[in-house]
Amino acid sequence: MLLSPEELASLVEVRHNSPHQLLGMHPLGDDSGLVVRGFFPGIKSVEVRPLHDATLPRFQLDPIAETGVFEGVTQAAQQVFAYELVMTQGDGGTWHARDAYSFLPSLSETDLFLFAQGNEHRIYDKLGGHLRVIDGVSGCTFGVWAPNALRVSVVGEFNQWDGRRHAMRLLGASGIWEIFIPDVREGHHYKFEILISTGKVVLKSDPFASFCEAAPKNASIVWNNEKFIWTDQDWMERRRGFDALRAPVSVYEMHLGSWKKKTATESFSYRELARPLVDYLLRMGFTHVEFMPVAEHAFFPSWG
Template identity: 45%
Template sequence: MSTSLTPEVIEAIMRGEHGDPVAVLGPHALPEGEGAGLVIRAFRPGAATMTVVPLALGLRDQPMTRIHPEGVFEAVFPGRREAFPYRLRWRDGEGHESEAEDEYRFGSRLSDYDLYLMGEGRHYQEYEKLGAHLTEMDGVSGVSFGVWAPNARRVSVVGDFNGWDGRVHPMRLHPGNGIWEIFIPGLGVGTLYKFEVLPPEGPPVLKADPYAFAFELPPRTASIVTDLAYEWRDAAWMATRAEKHALDAPLAIYEVHLGSWRRKAGGEFLRYQELAQELAAYVKAMGYTHVELLPITEHPFYGSWGYQPIGLFAPTCRHGSPQDFMAFVDTLHQHGIGVILDWVPAHFPQDPHGLIYFDGTHLYEHADPRQREHPDWGTRIFNYGRNEVANFLLGSALFWLDTYHLDGLRVDAVASMLYLDYGRKPGEWIPNAHGGNENLEAIAFLKRFNEVVYQYHPDVM
């Protein structure tokens, strides 16, 4: 059958190398010169036959024509001017039949204003848009995914649901700011996923979701679709928190690393709820007003004590789920104890599934090694002068205060952020525009961090 697609476009779709799959797959008006009508295209690797199953009245199932033996199909609906809801049904070479919604018939979840604020670096609740979110679109339930990777040639969502095949669910690119997104119907809580990123050069790489709310237990590295719904019972604490944090209010802070403070007899980690009960009783008896948690943001290397995080939006699963950590904070609040988190915006580890070289370029870190590498810790330093990176970090700070009701953030490794020559010998660092050793971008970030946190949560520490 003749098709308006060129062989090069078909091959790119089949190989997973097309940078704009939404322009090809799903429903589209027929090109000029071919009359009024609608064409629907789909790709399922290994499919031998495929049928469009309309959900609209008056339309019959329509077999699709295979235009590439690897599983690229299209069907034409002459005279049809508007798209309609439908599903896809296909059989593989062994006769196994499957049916599902077509991801490419759904529009974008991001508004123009979302995209504008993201580009400006002022979308402080960006974590509500990027990452993985339970979503309903056109009455269909599923999960929407979003990620920032402006230099990638293609980004896909992969998981058990598509055989970890990056060709199946390539994402829609918003070229103005490098945001990729897709809505995948039928997925739900507990789905394991990663982003497969095709960099400017070389083969695709698998990345954890920078905005993931939960991760697998290390050394496994997949992100997990999570529902953050929780019924809080700390209204009394939240209502009086400003009084407790007044300058003349008493303050005594107990610093604690949850994994070291107490364990089960066999050495296993205690769950967040178990820790909460014992910790609340202990700090209350000792006269403390707050606990300060060594970082519980998800980290692959346990020996770092959390100071080399990968997941800046996820509590470590070593002690339980996100709801379990919410219950931990809730319990301490009900006992009159505030919760402060050691928060690490200074650097991140070089684990290949993390932020490092995320889209095949130095995206979150500086390109120049004199600004990029932390010589003492073997980590990468955030590029605070990049709007999107600063917004990512500010979003993380607000996320913990918004979502987990935390009462304060202690910024870790501030000295390493403030000084360009921190831990470096002469010739190993770059002076600022005035010839000094102050990191002006980091200073501006920390000022903005304080301003934004105070704007949204004036009663936290």
């Protein structure tokens, strides 16, 4: 075992704040080969297989006692390469998967610099869950700002809601935790599992989620907002010829979730609200409407 007892304990107890430093593929300290590690509770055996070059080595990872941590070394290659893991369960079932700990951070140093300045004006594109293709691999990047957390994991139906499976890395002093998880798809439910300073583990919805379960459930849902097709080209064209500085302005500020409801507990959809809202605004003489935040939120009556 190349890990120190302290490093092993930090993985097994899921309290390492940058598990990518220990898990995944890394050059050996003397550059004589490569080491691959993974934390796979409940798995019987793990094999590393190269993806793009058949001349690169295939090798087995050995379990470290009964910890769920596997480690393997090869001296047949010195440069990190793309690989997949072939995992075998106790019942003999096997599956192939890319290693979530083999990918570089999805946020750049510039992203973190602008975030720290308060000048990252598209932070909703960086934090939350976003479907991406990285190095030809489809999956989802997850990011959350939790500066006081001791550990953050992504849990969901793709990992049996097990916080040991996808612990995130803390990106420097930014307070942002991040991970790319291969094979996560649109519609998958997830939450963040957070170890707080008191030692308690709590589950939290994603504050930057694009989609959430309806109350009383509160899981966040991976969703692809890029597929929405805008149909407002004619209106945008007319707006170019409109001088807003010489036109009257009367703004109606409103909260969609409570403006009008079907019942005390059931809200209208956006499309159901559109016509009665426009009729009301025209009847009252308003020229503009300002919506209080329409970001997805697990508690629809919330005004904040």
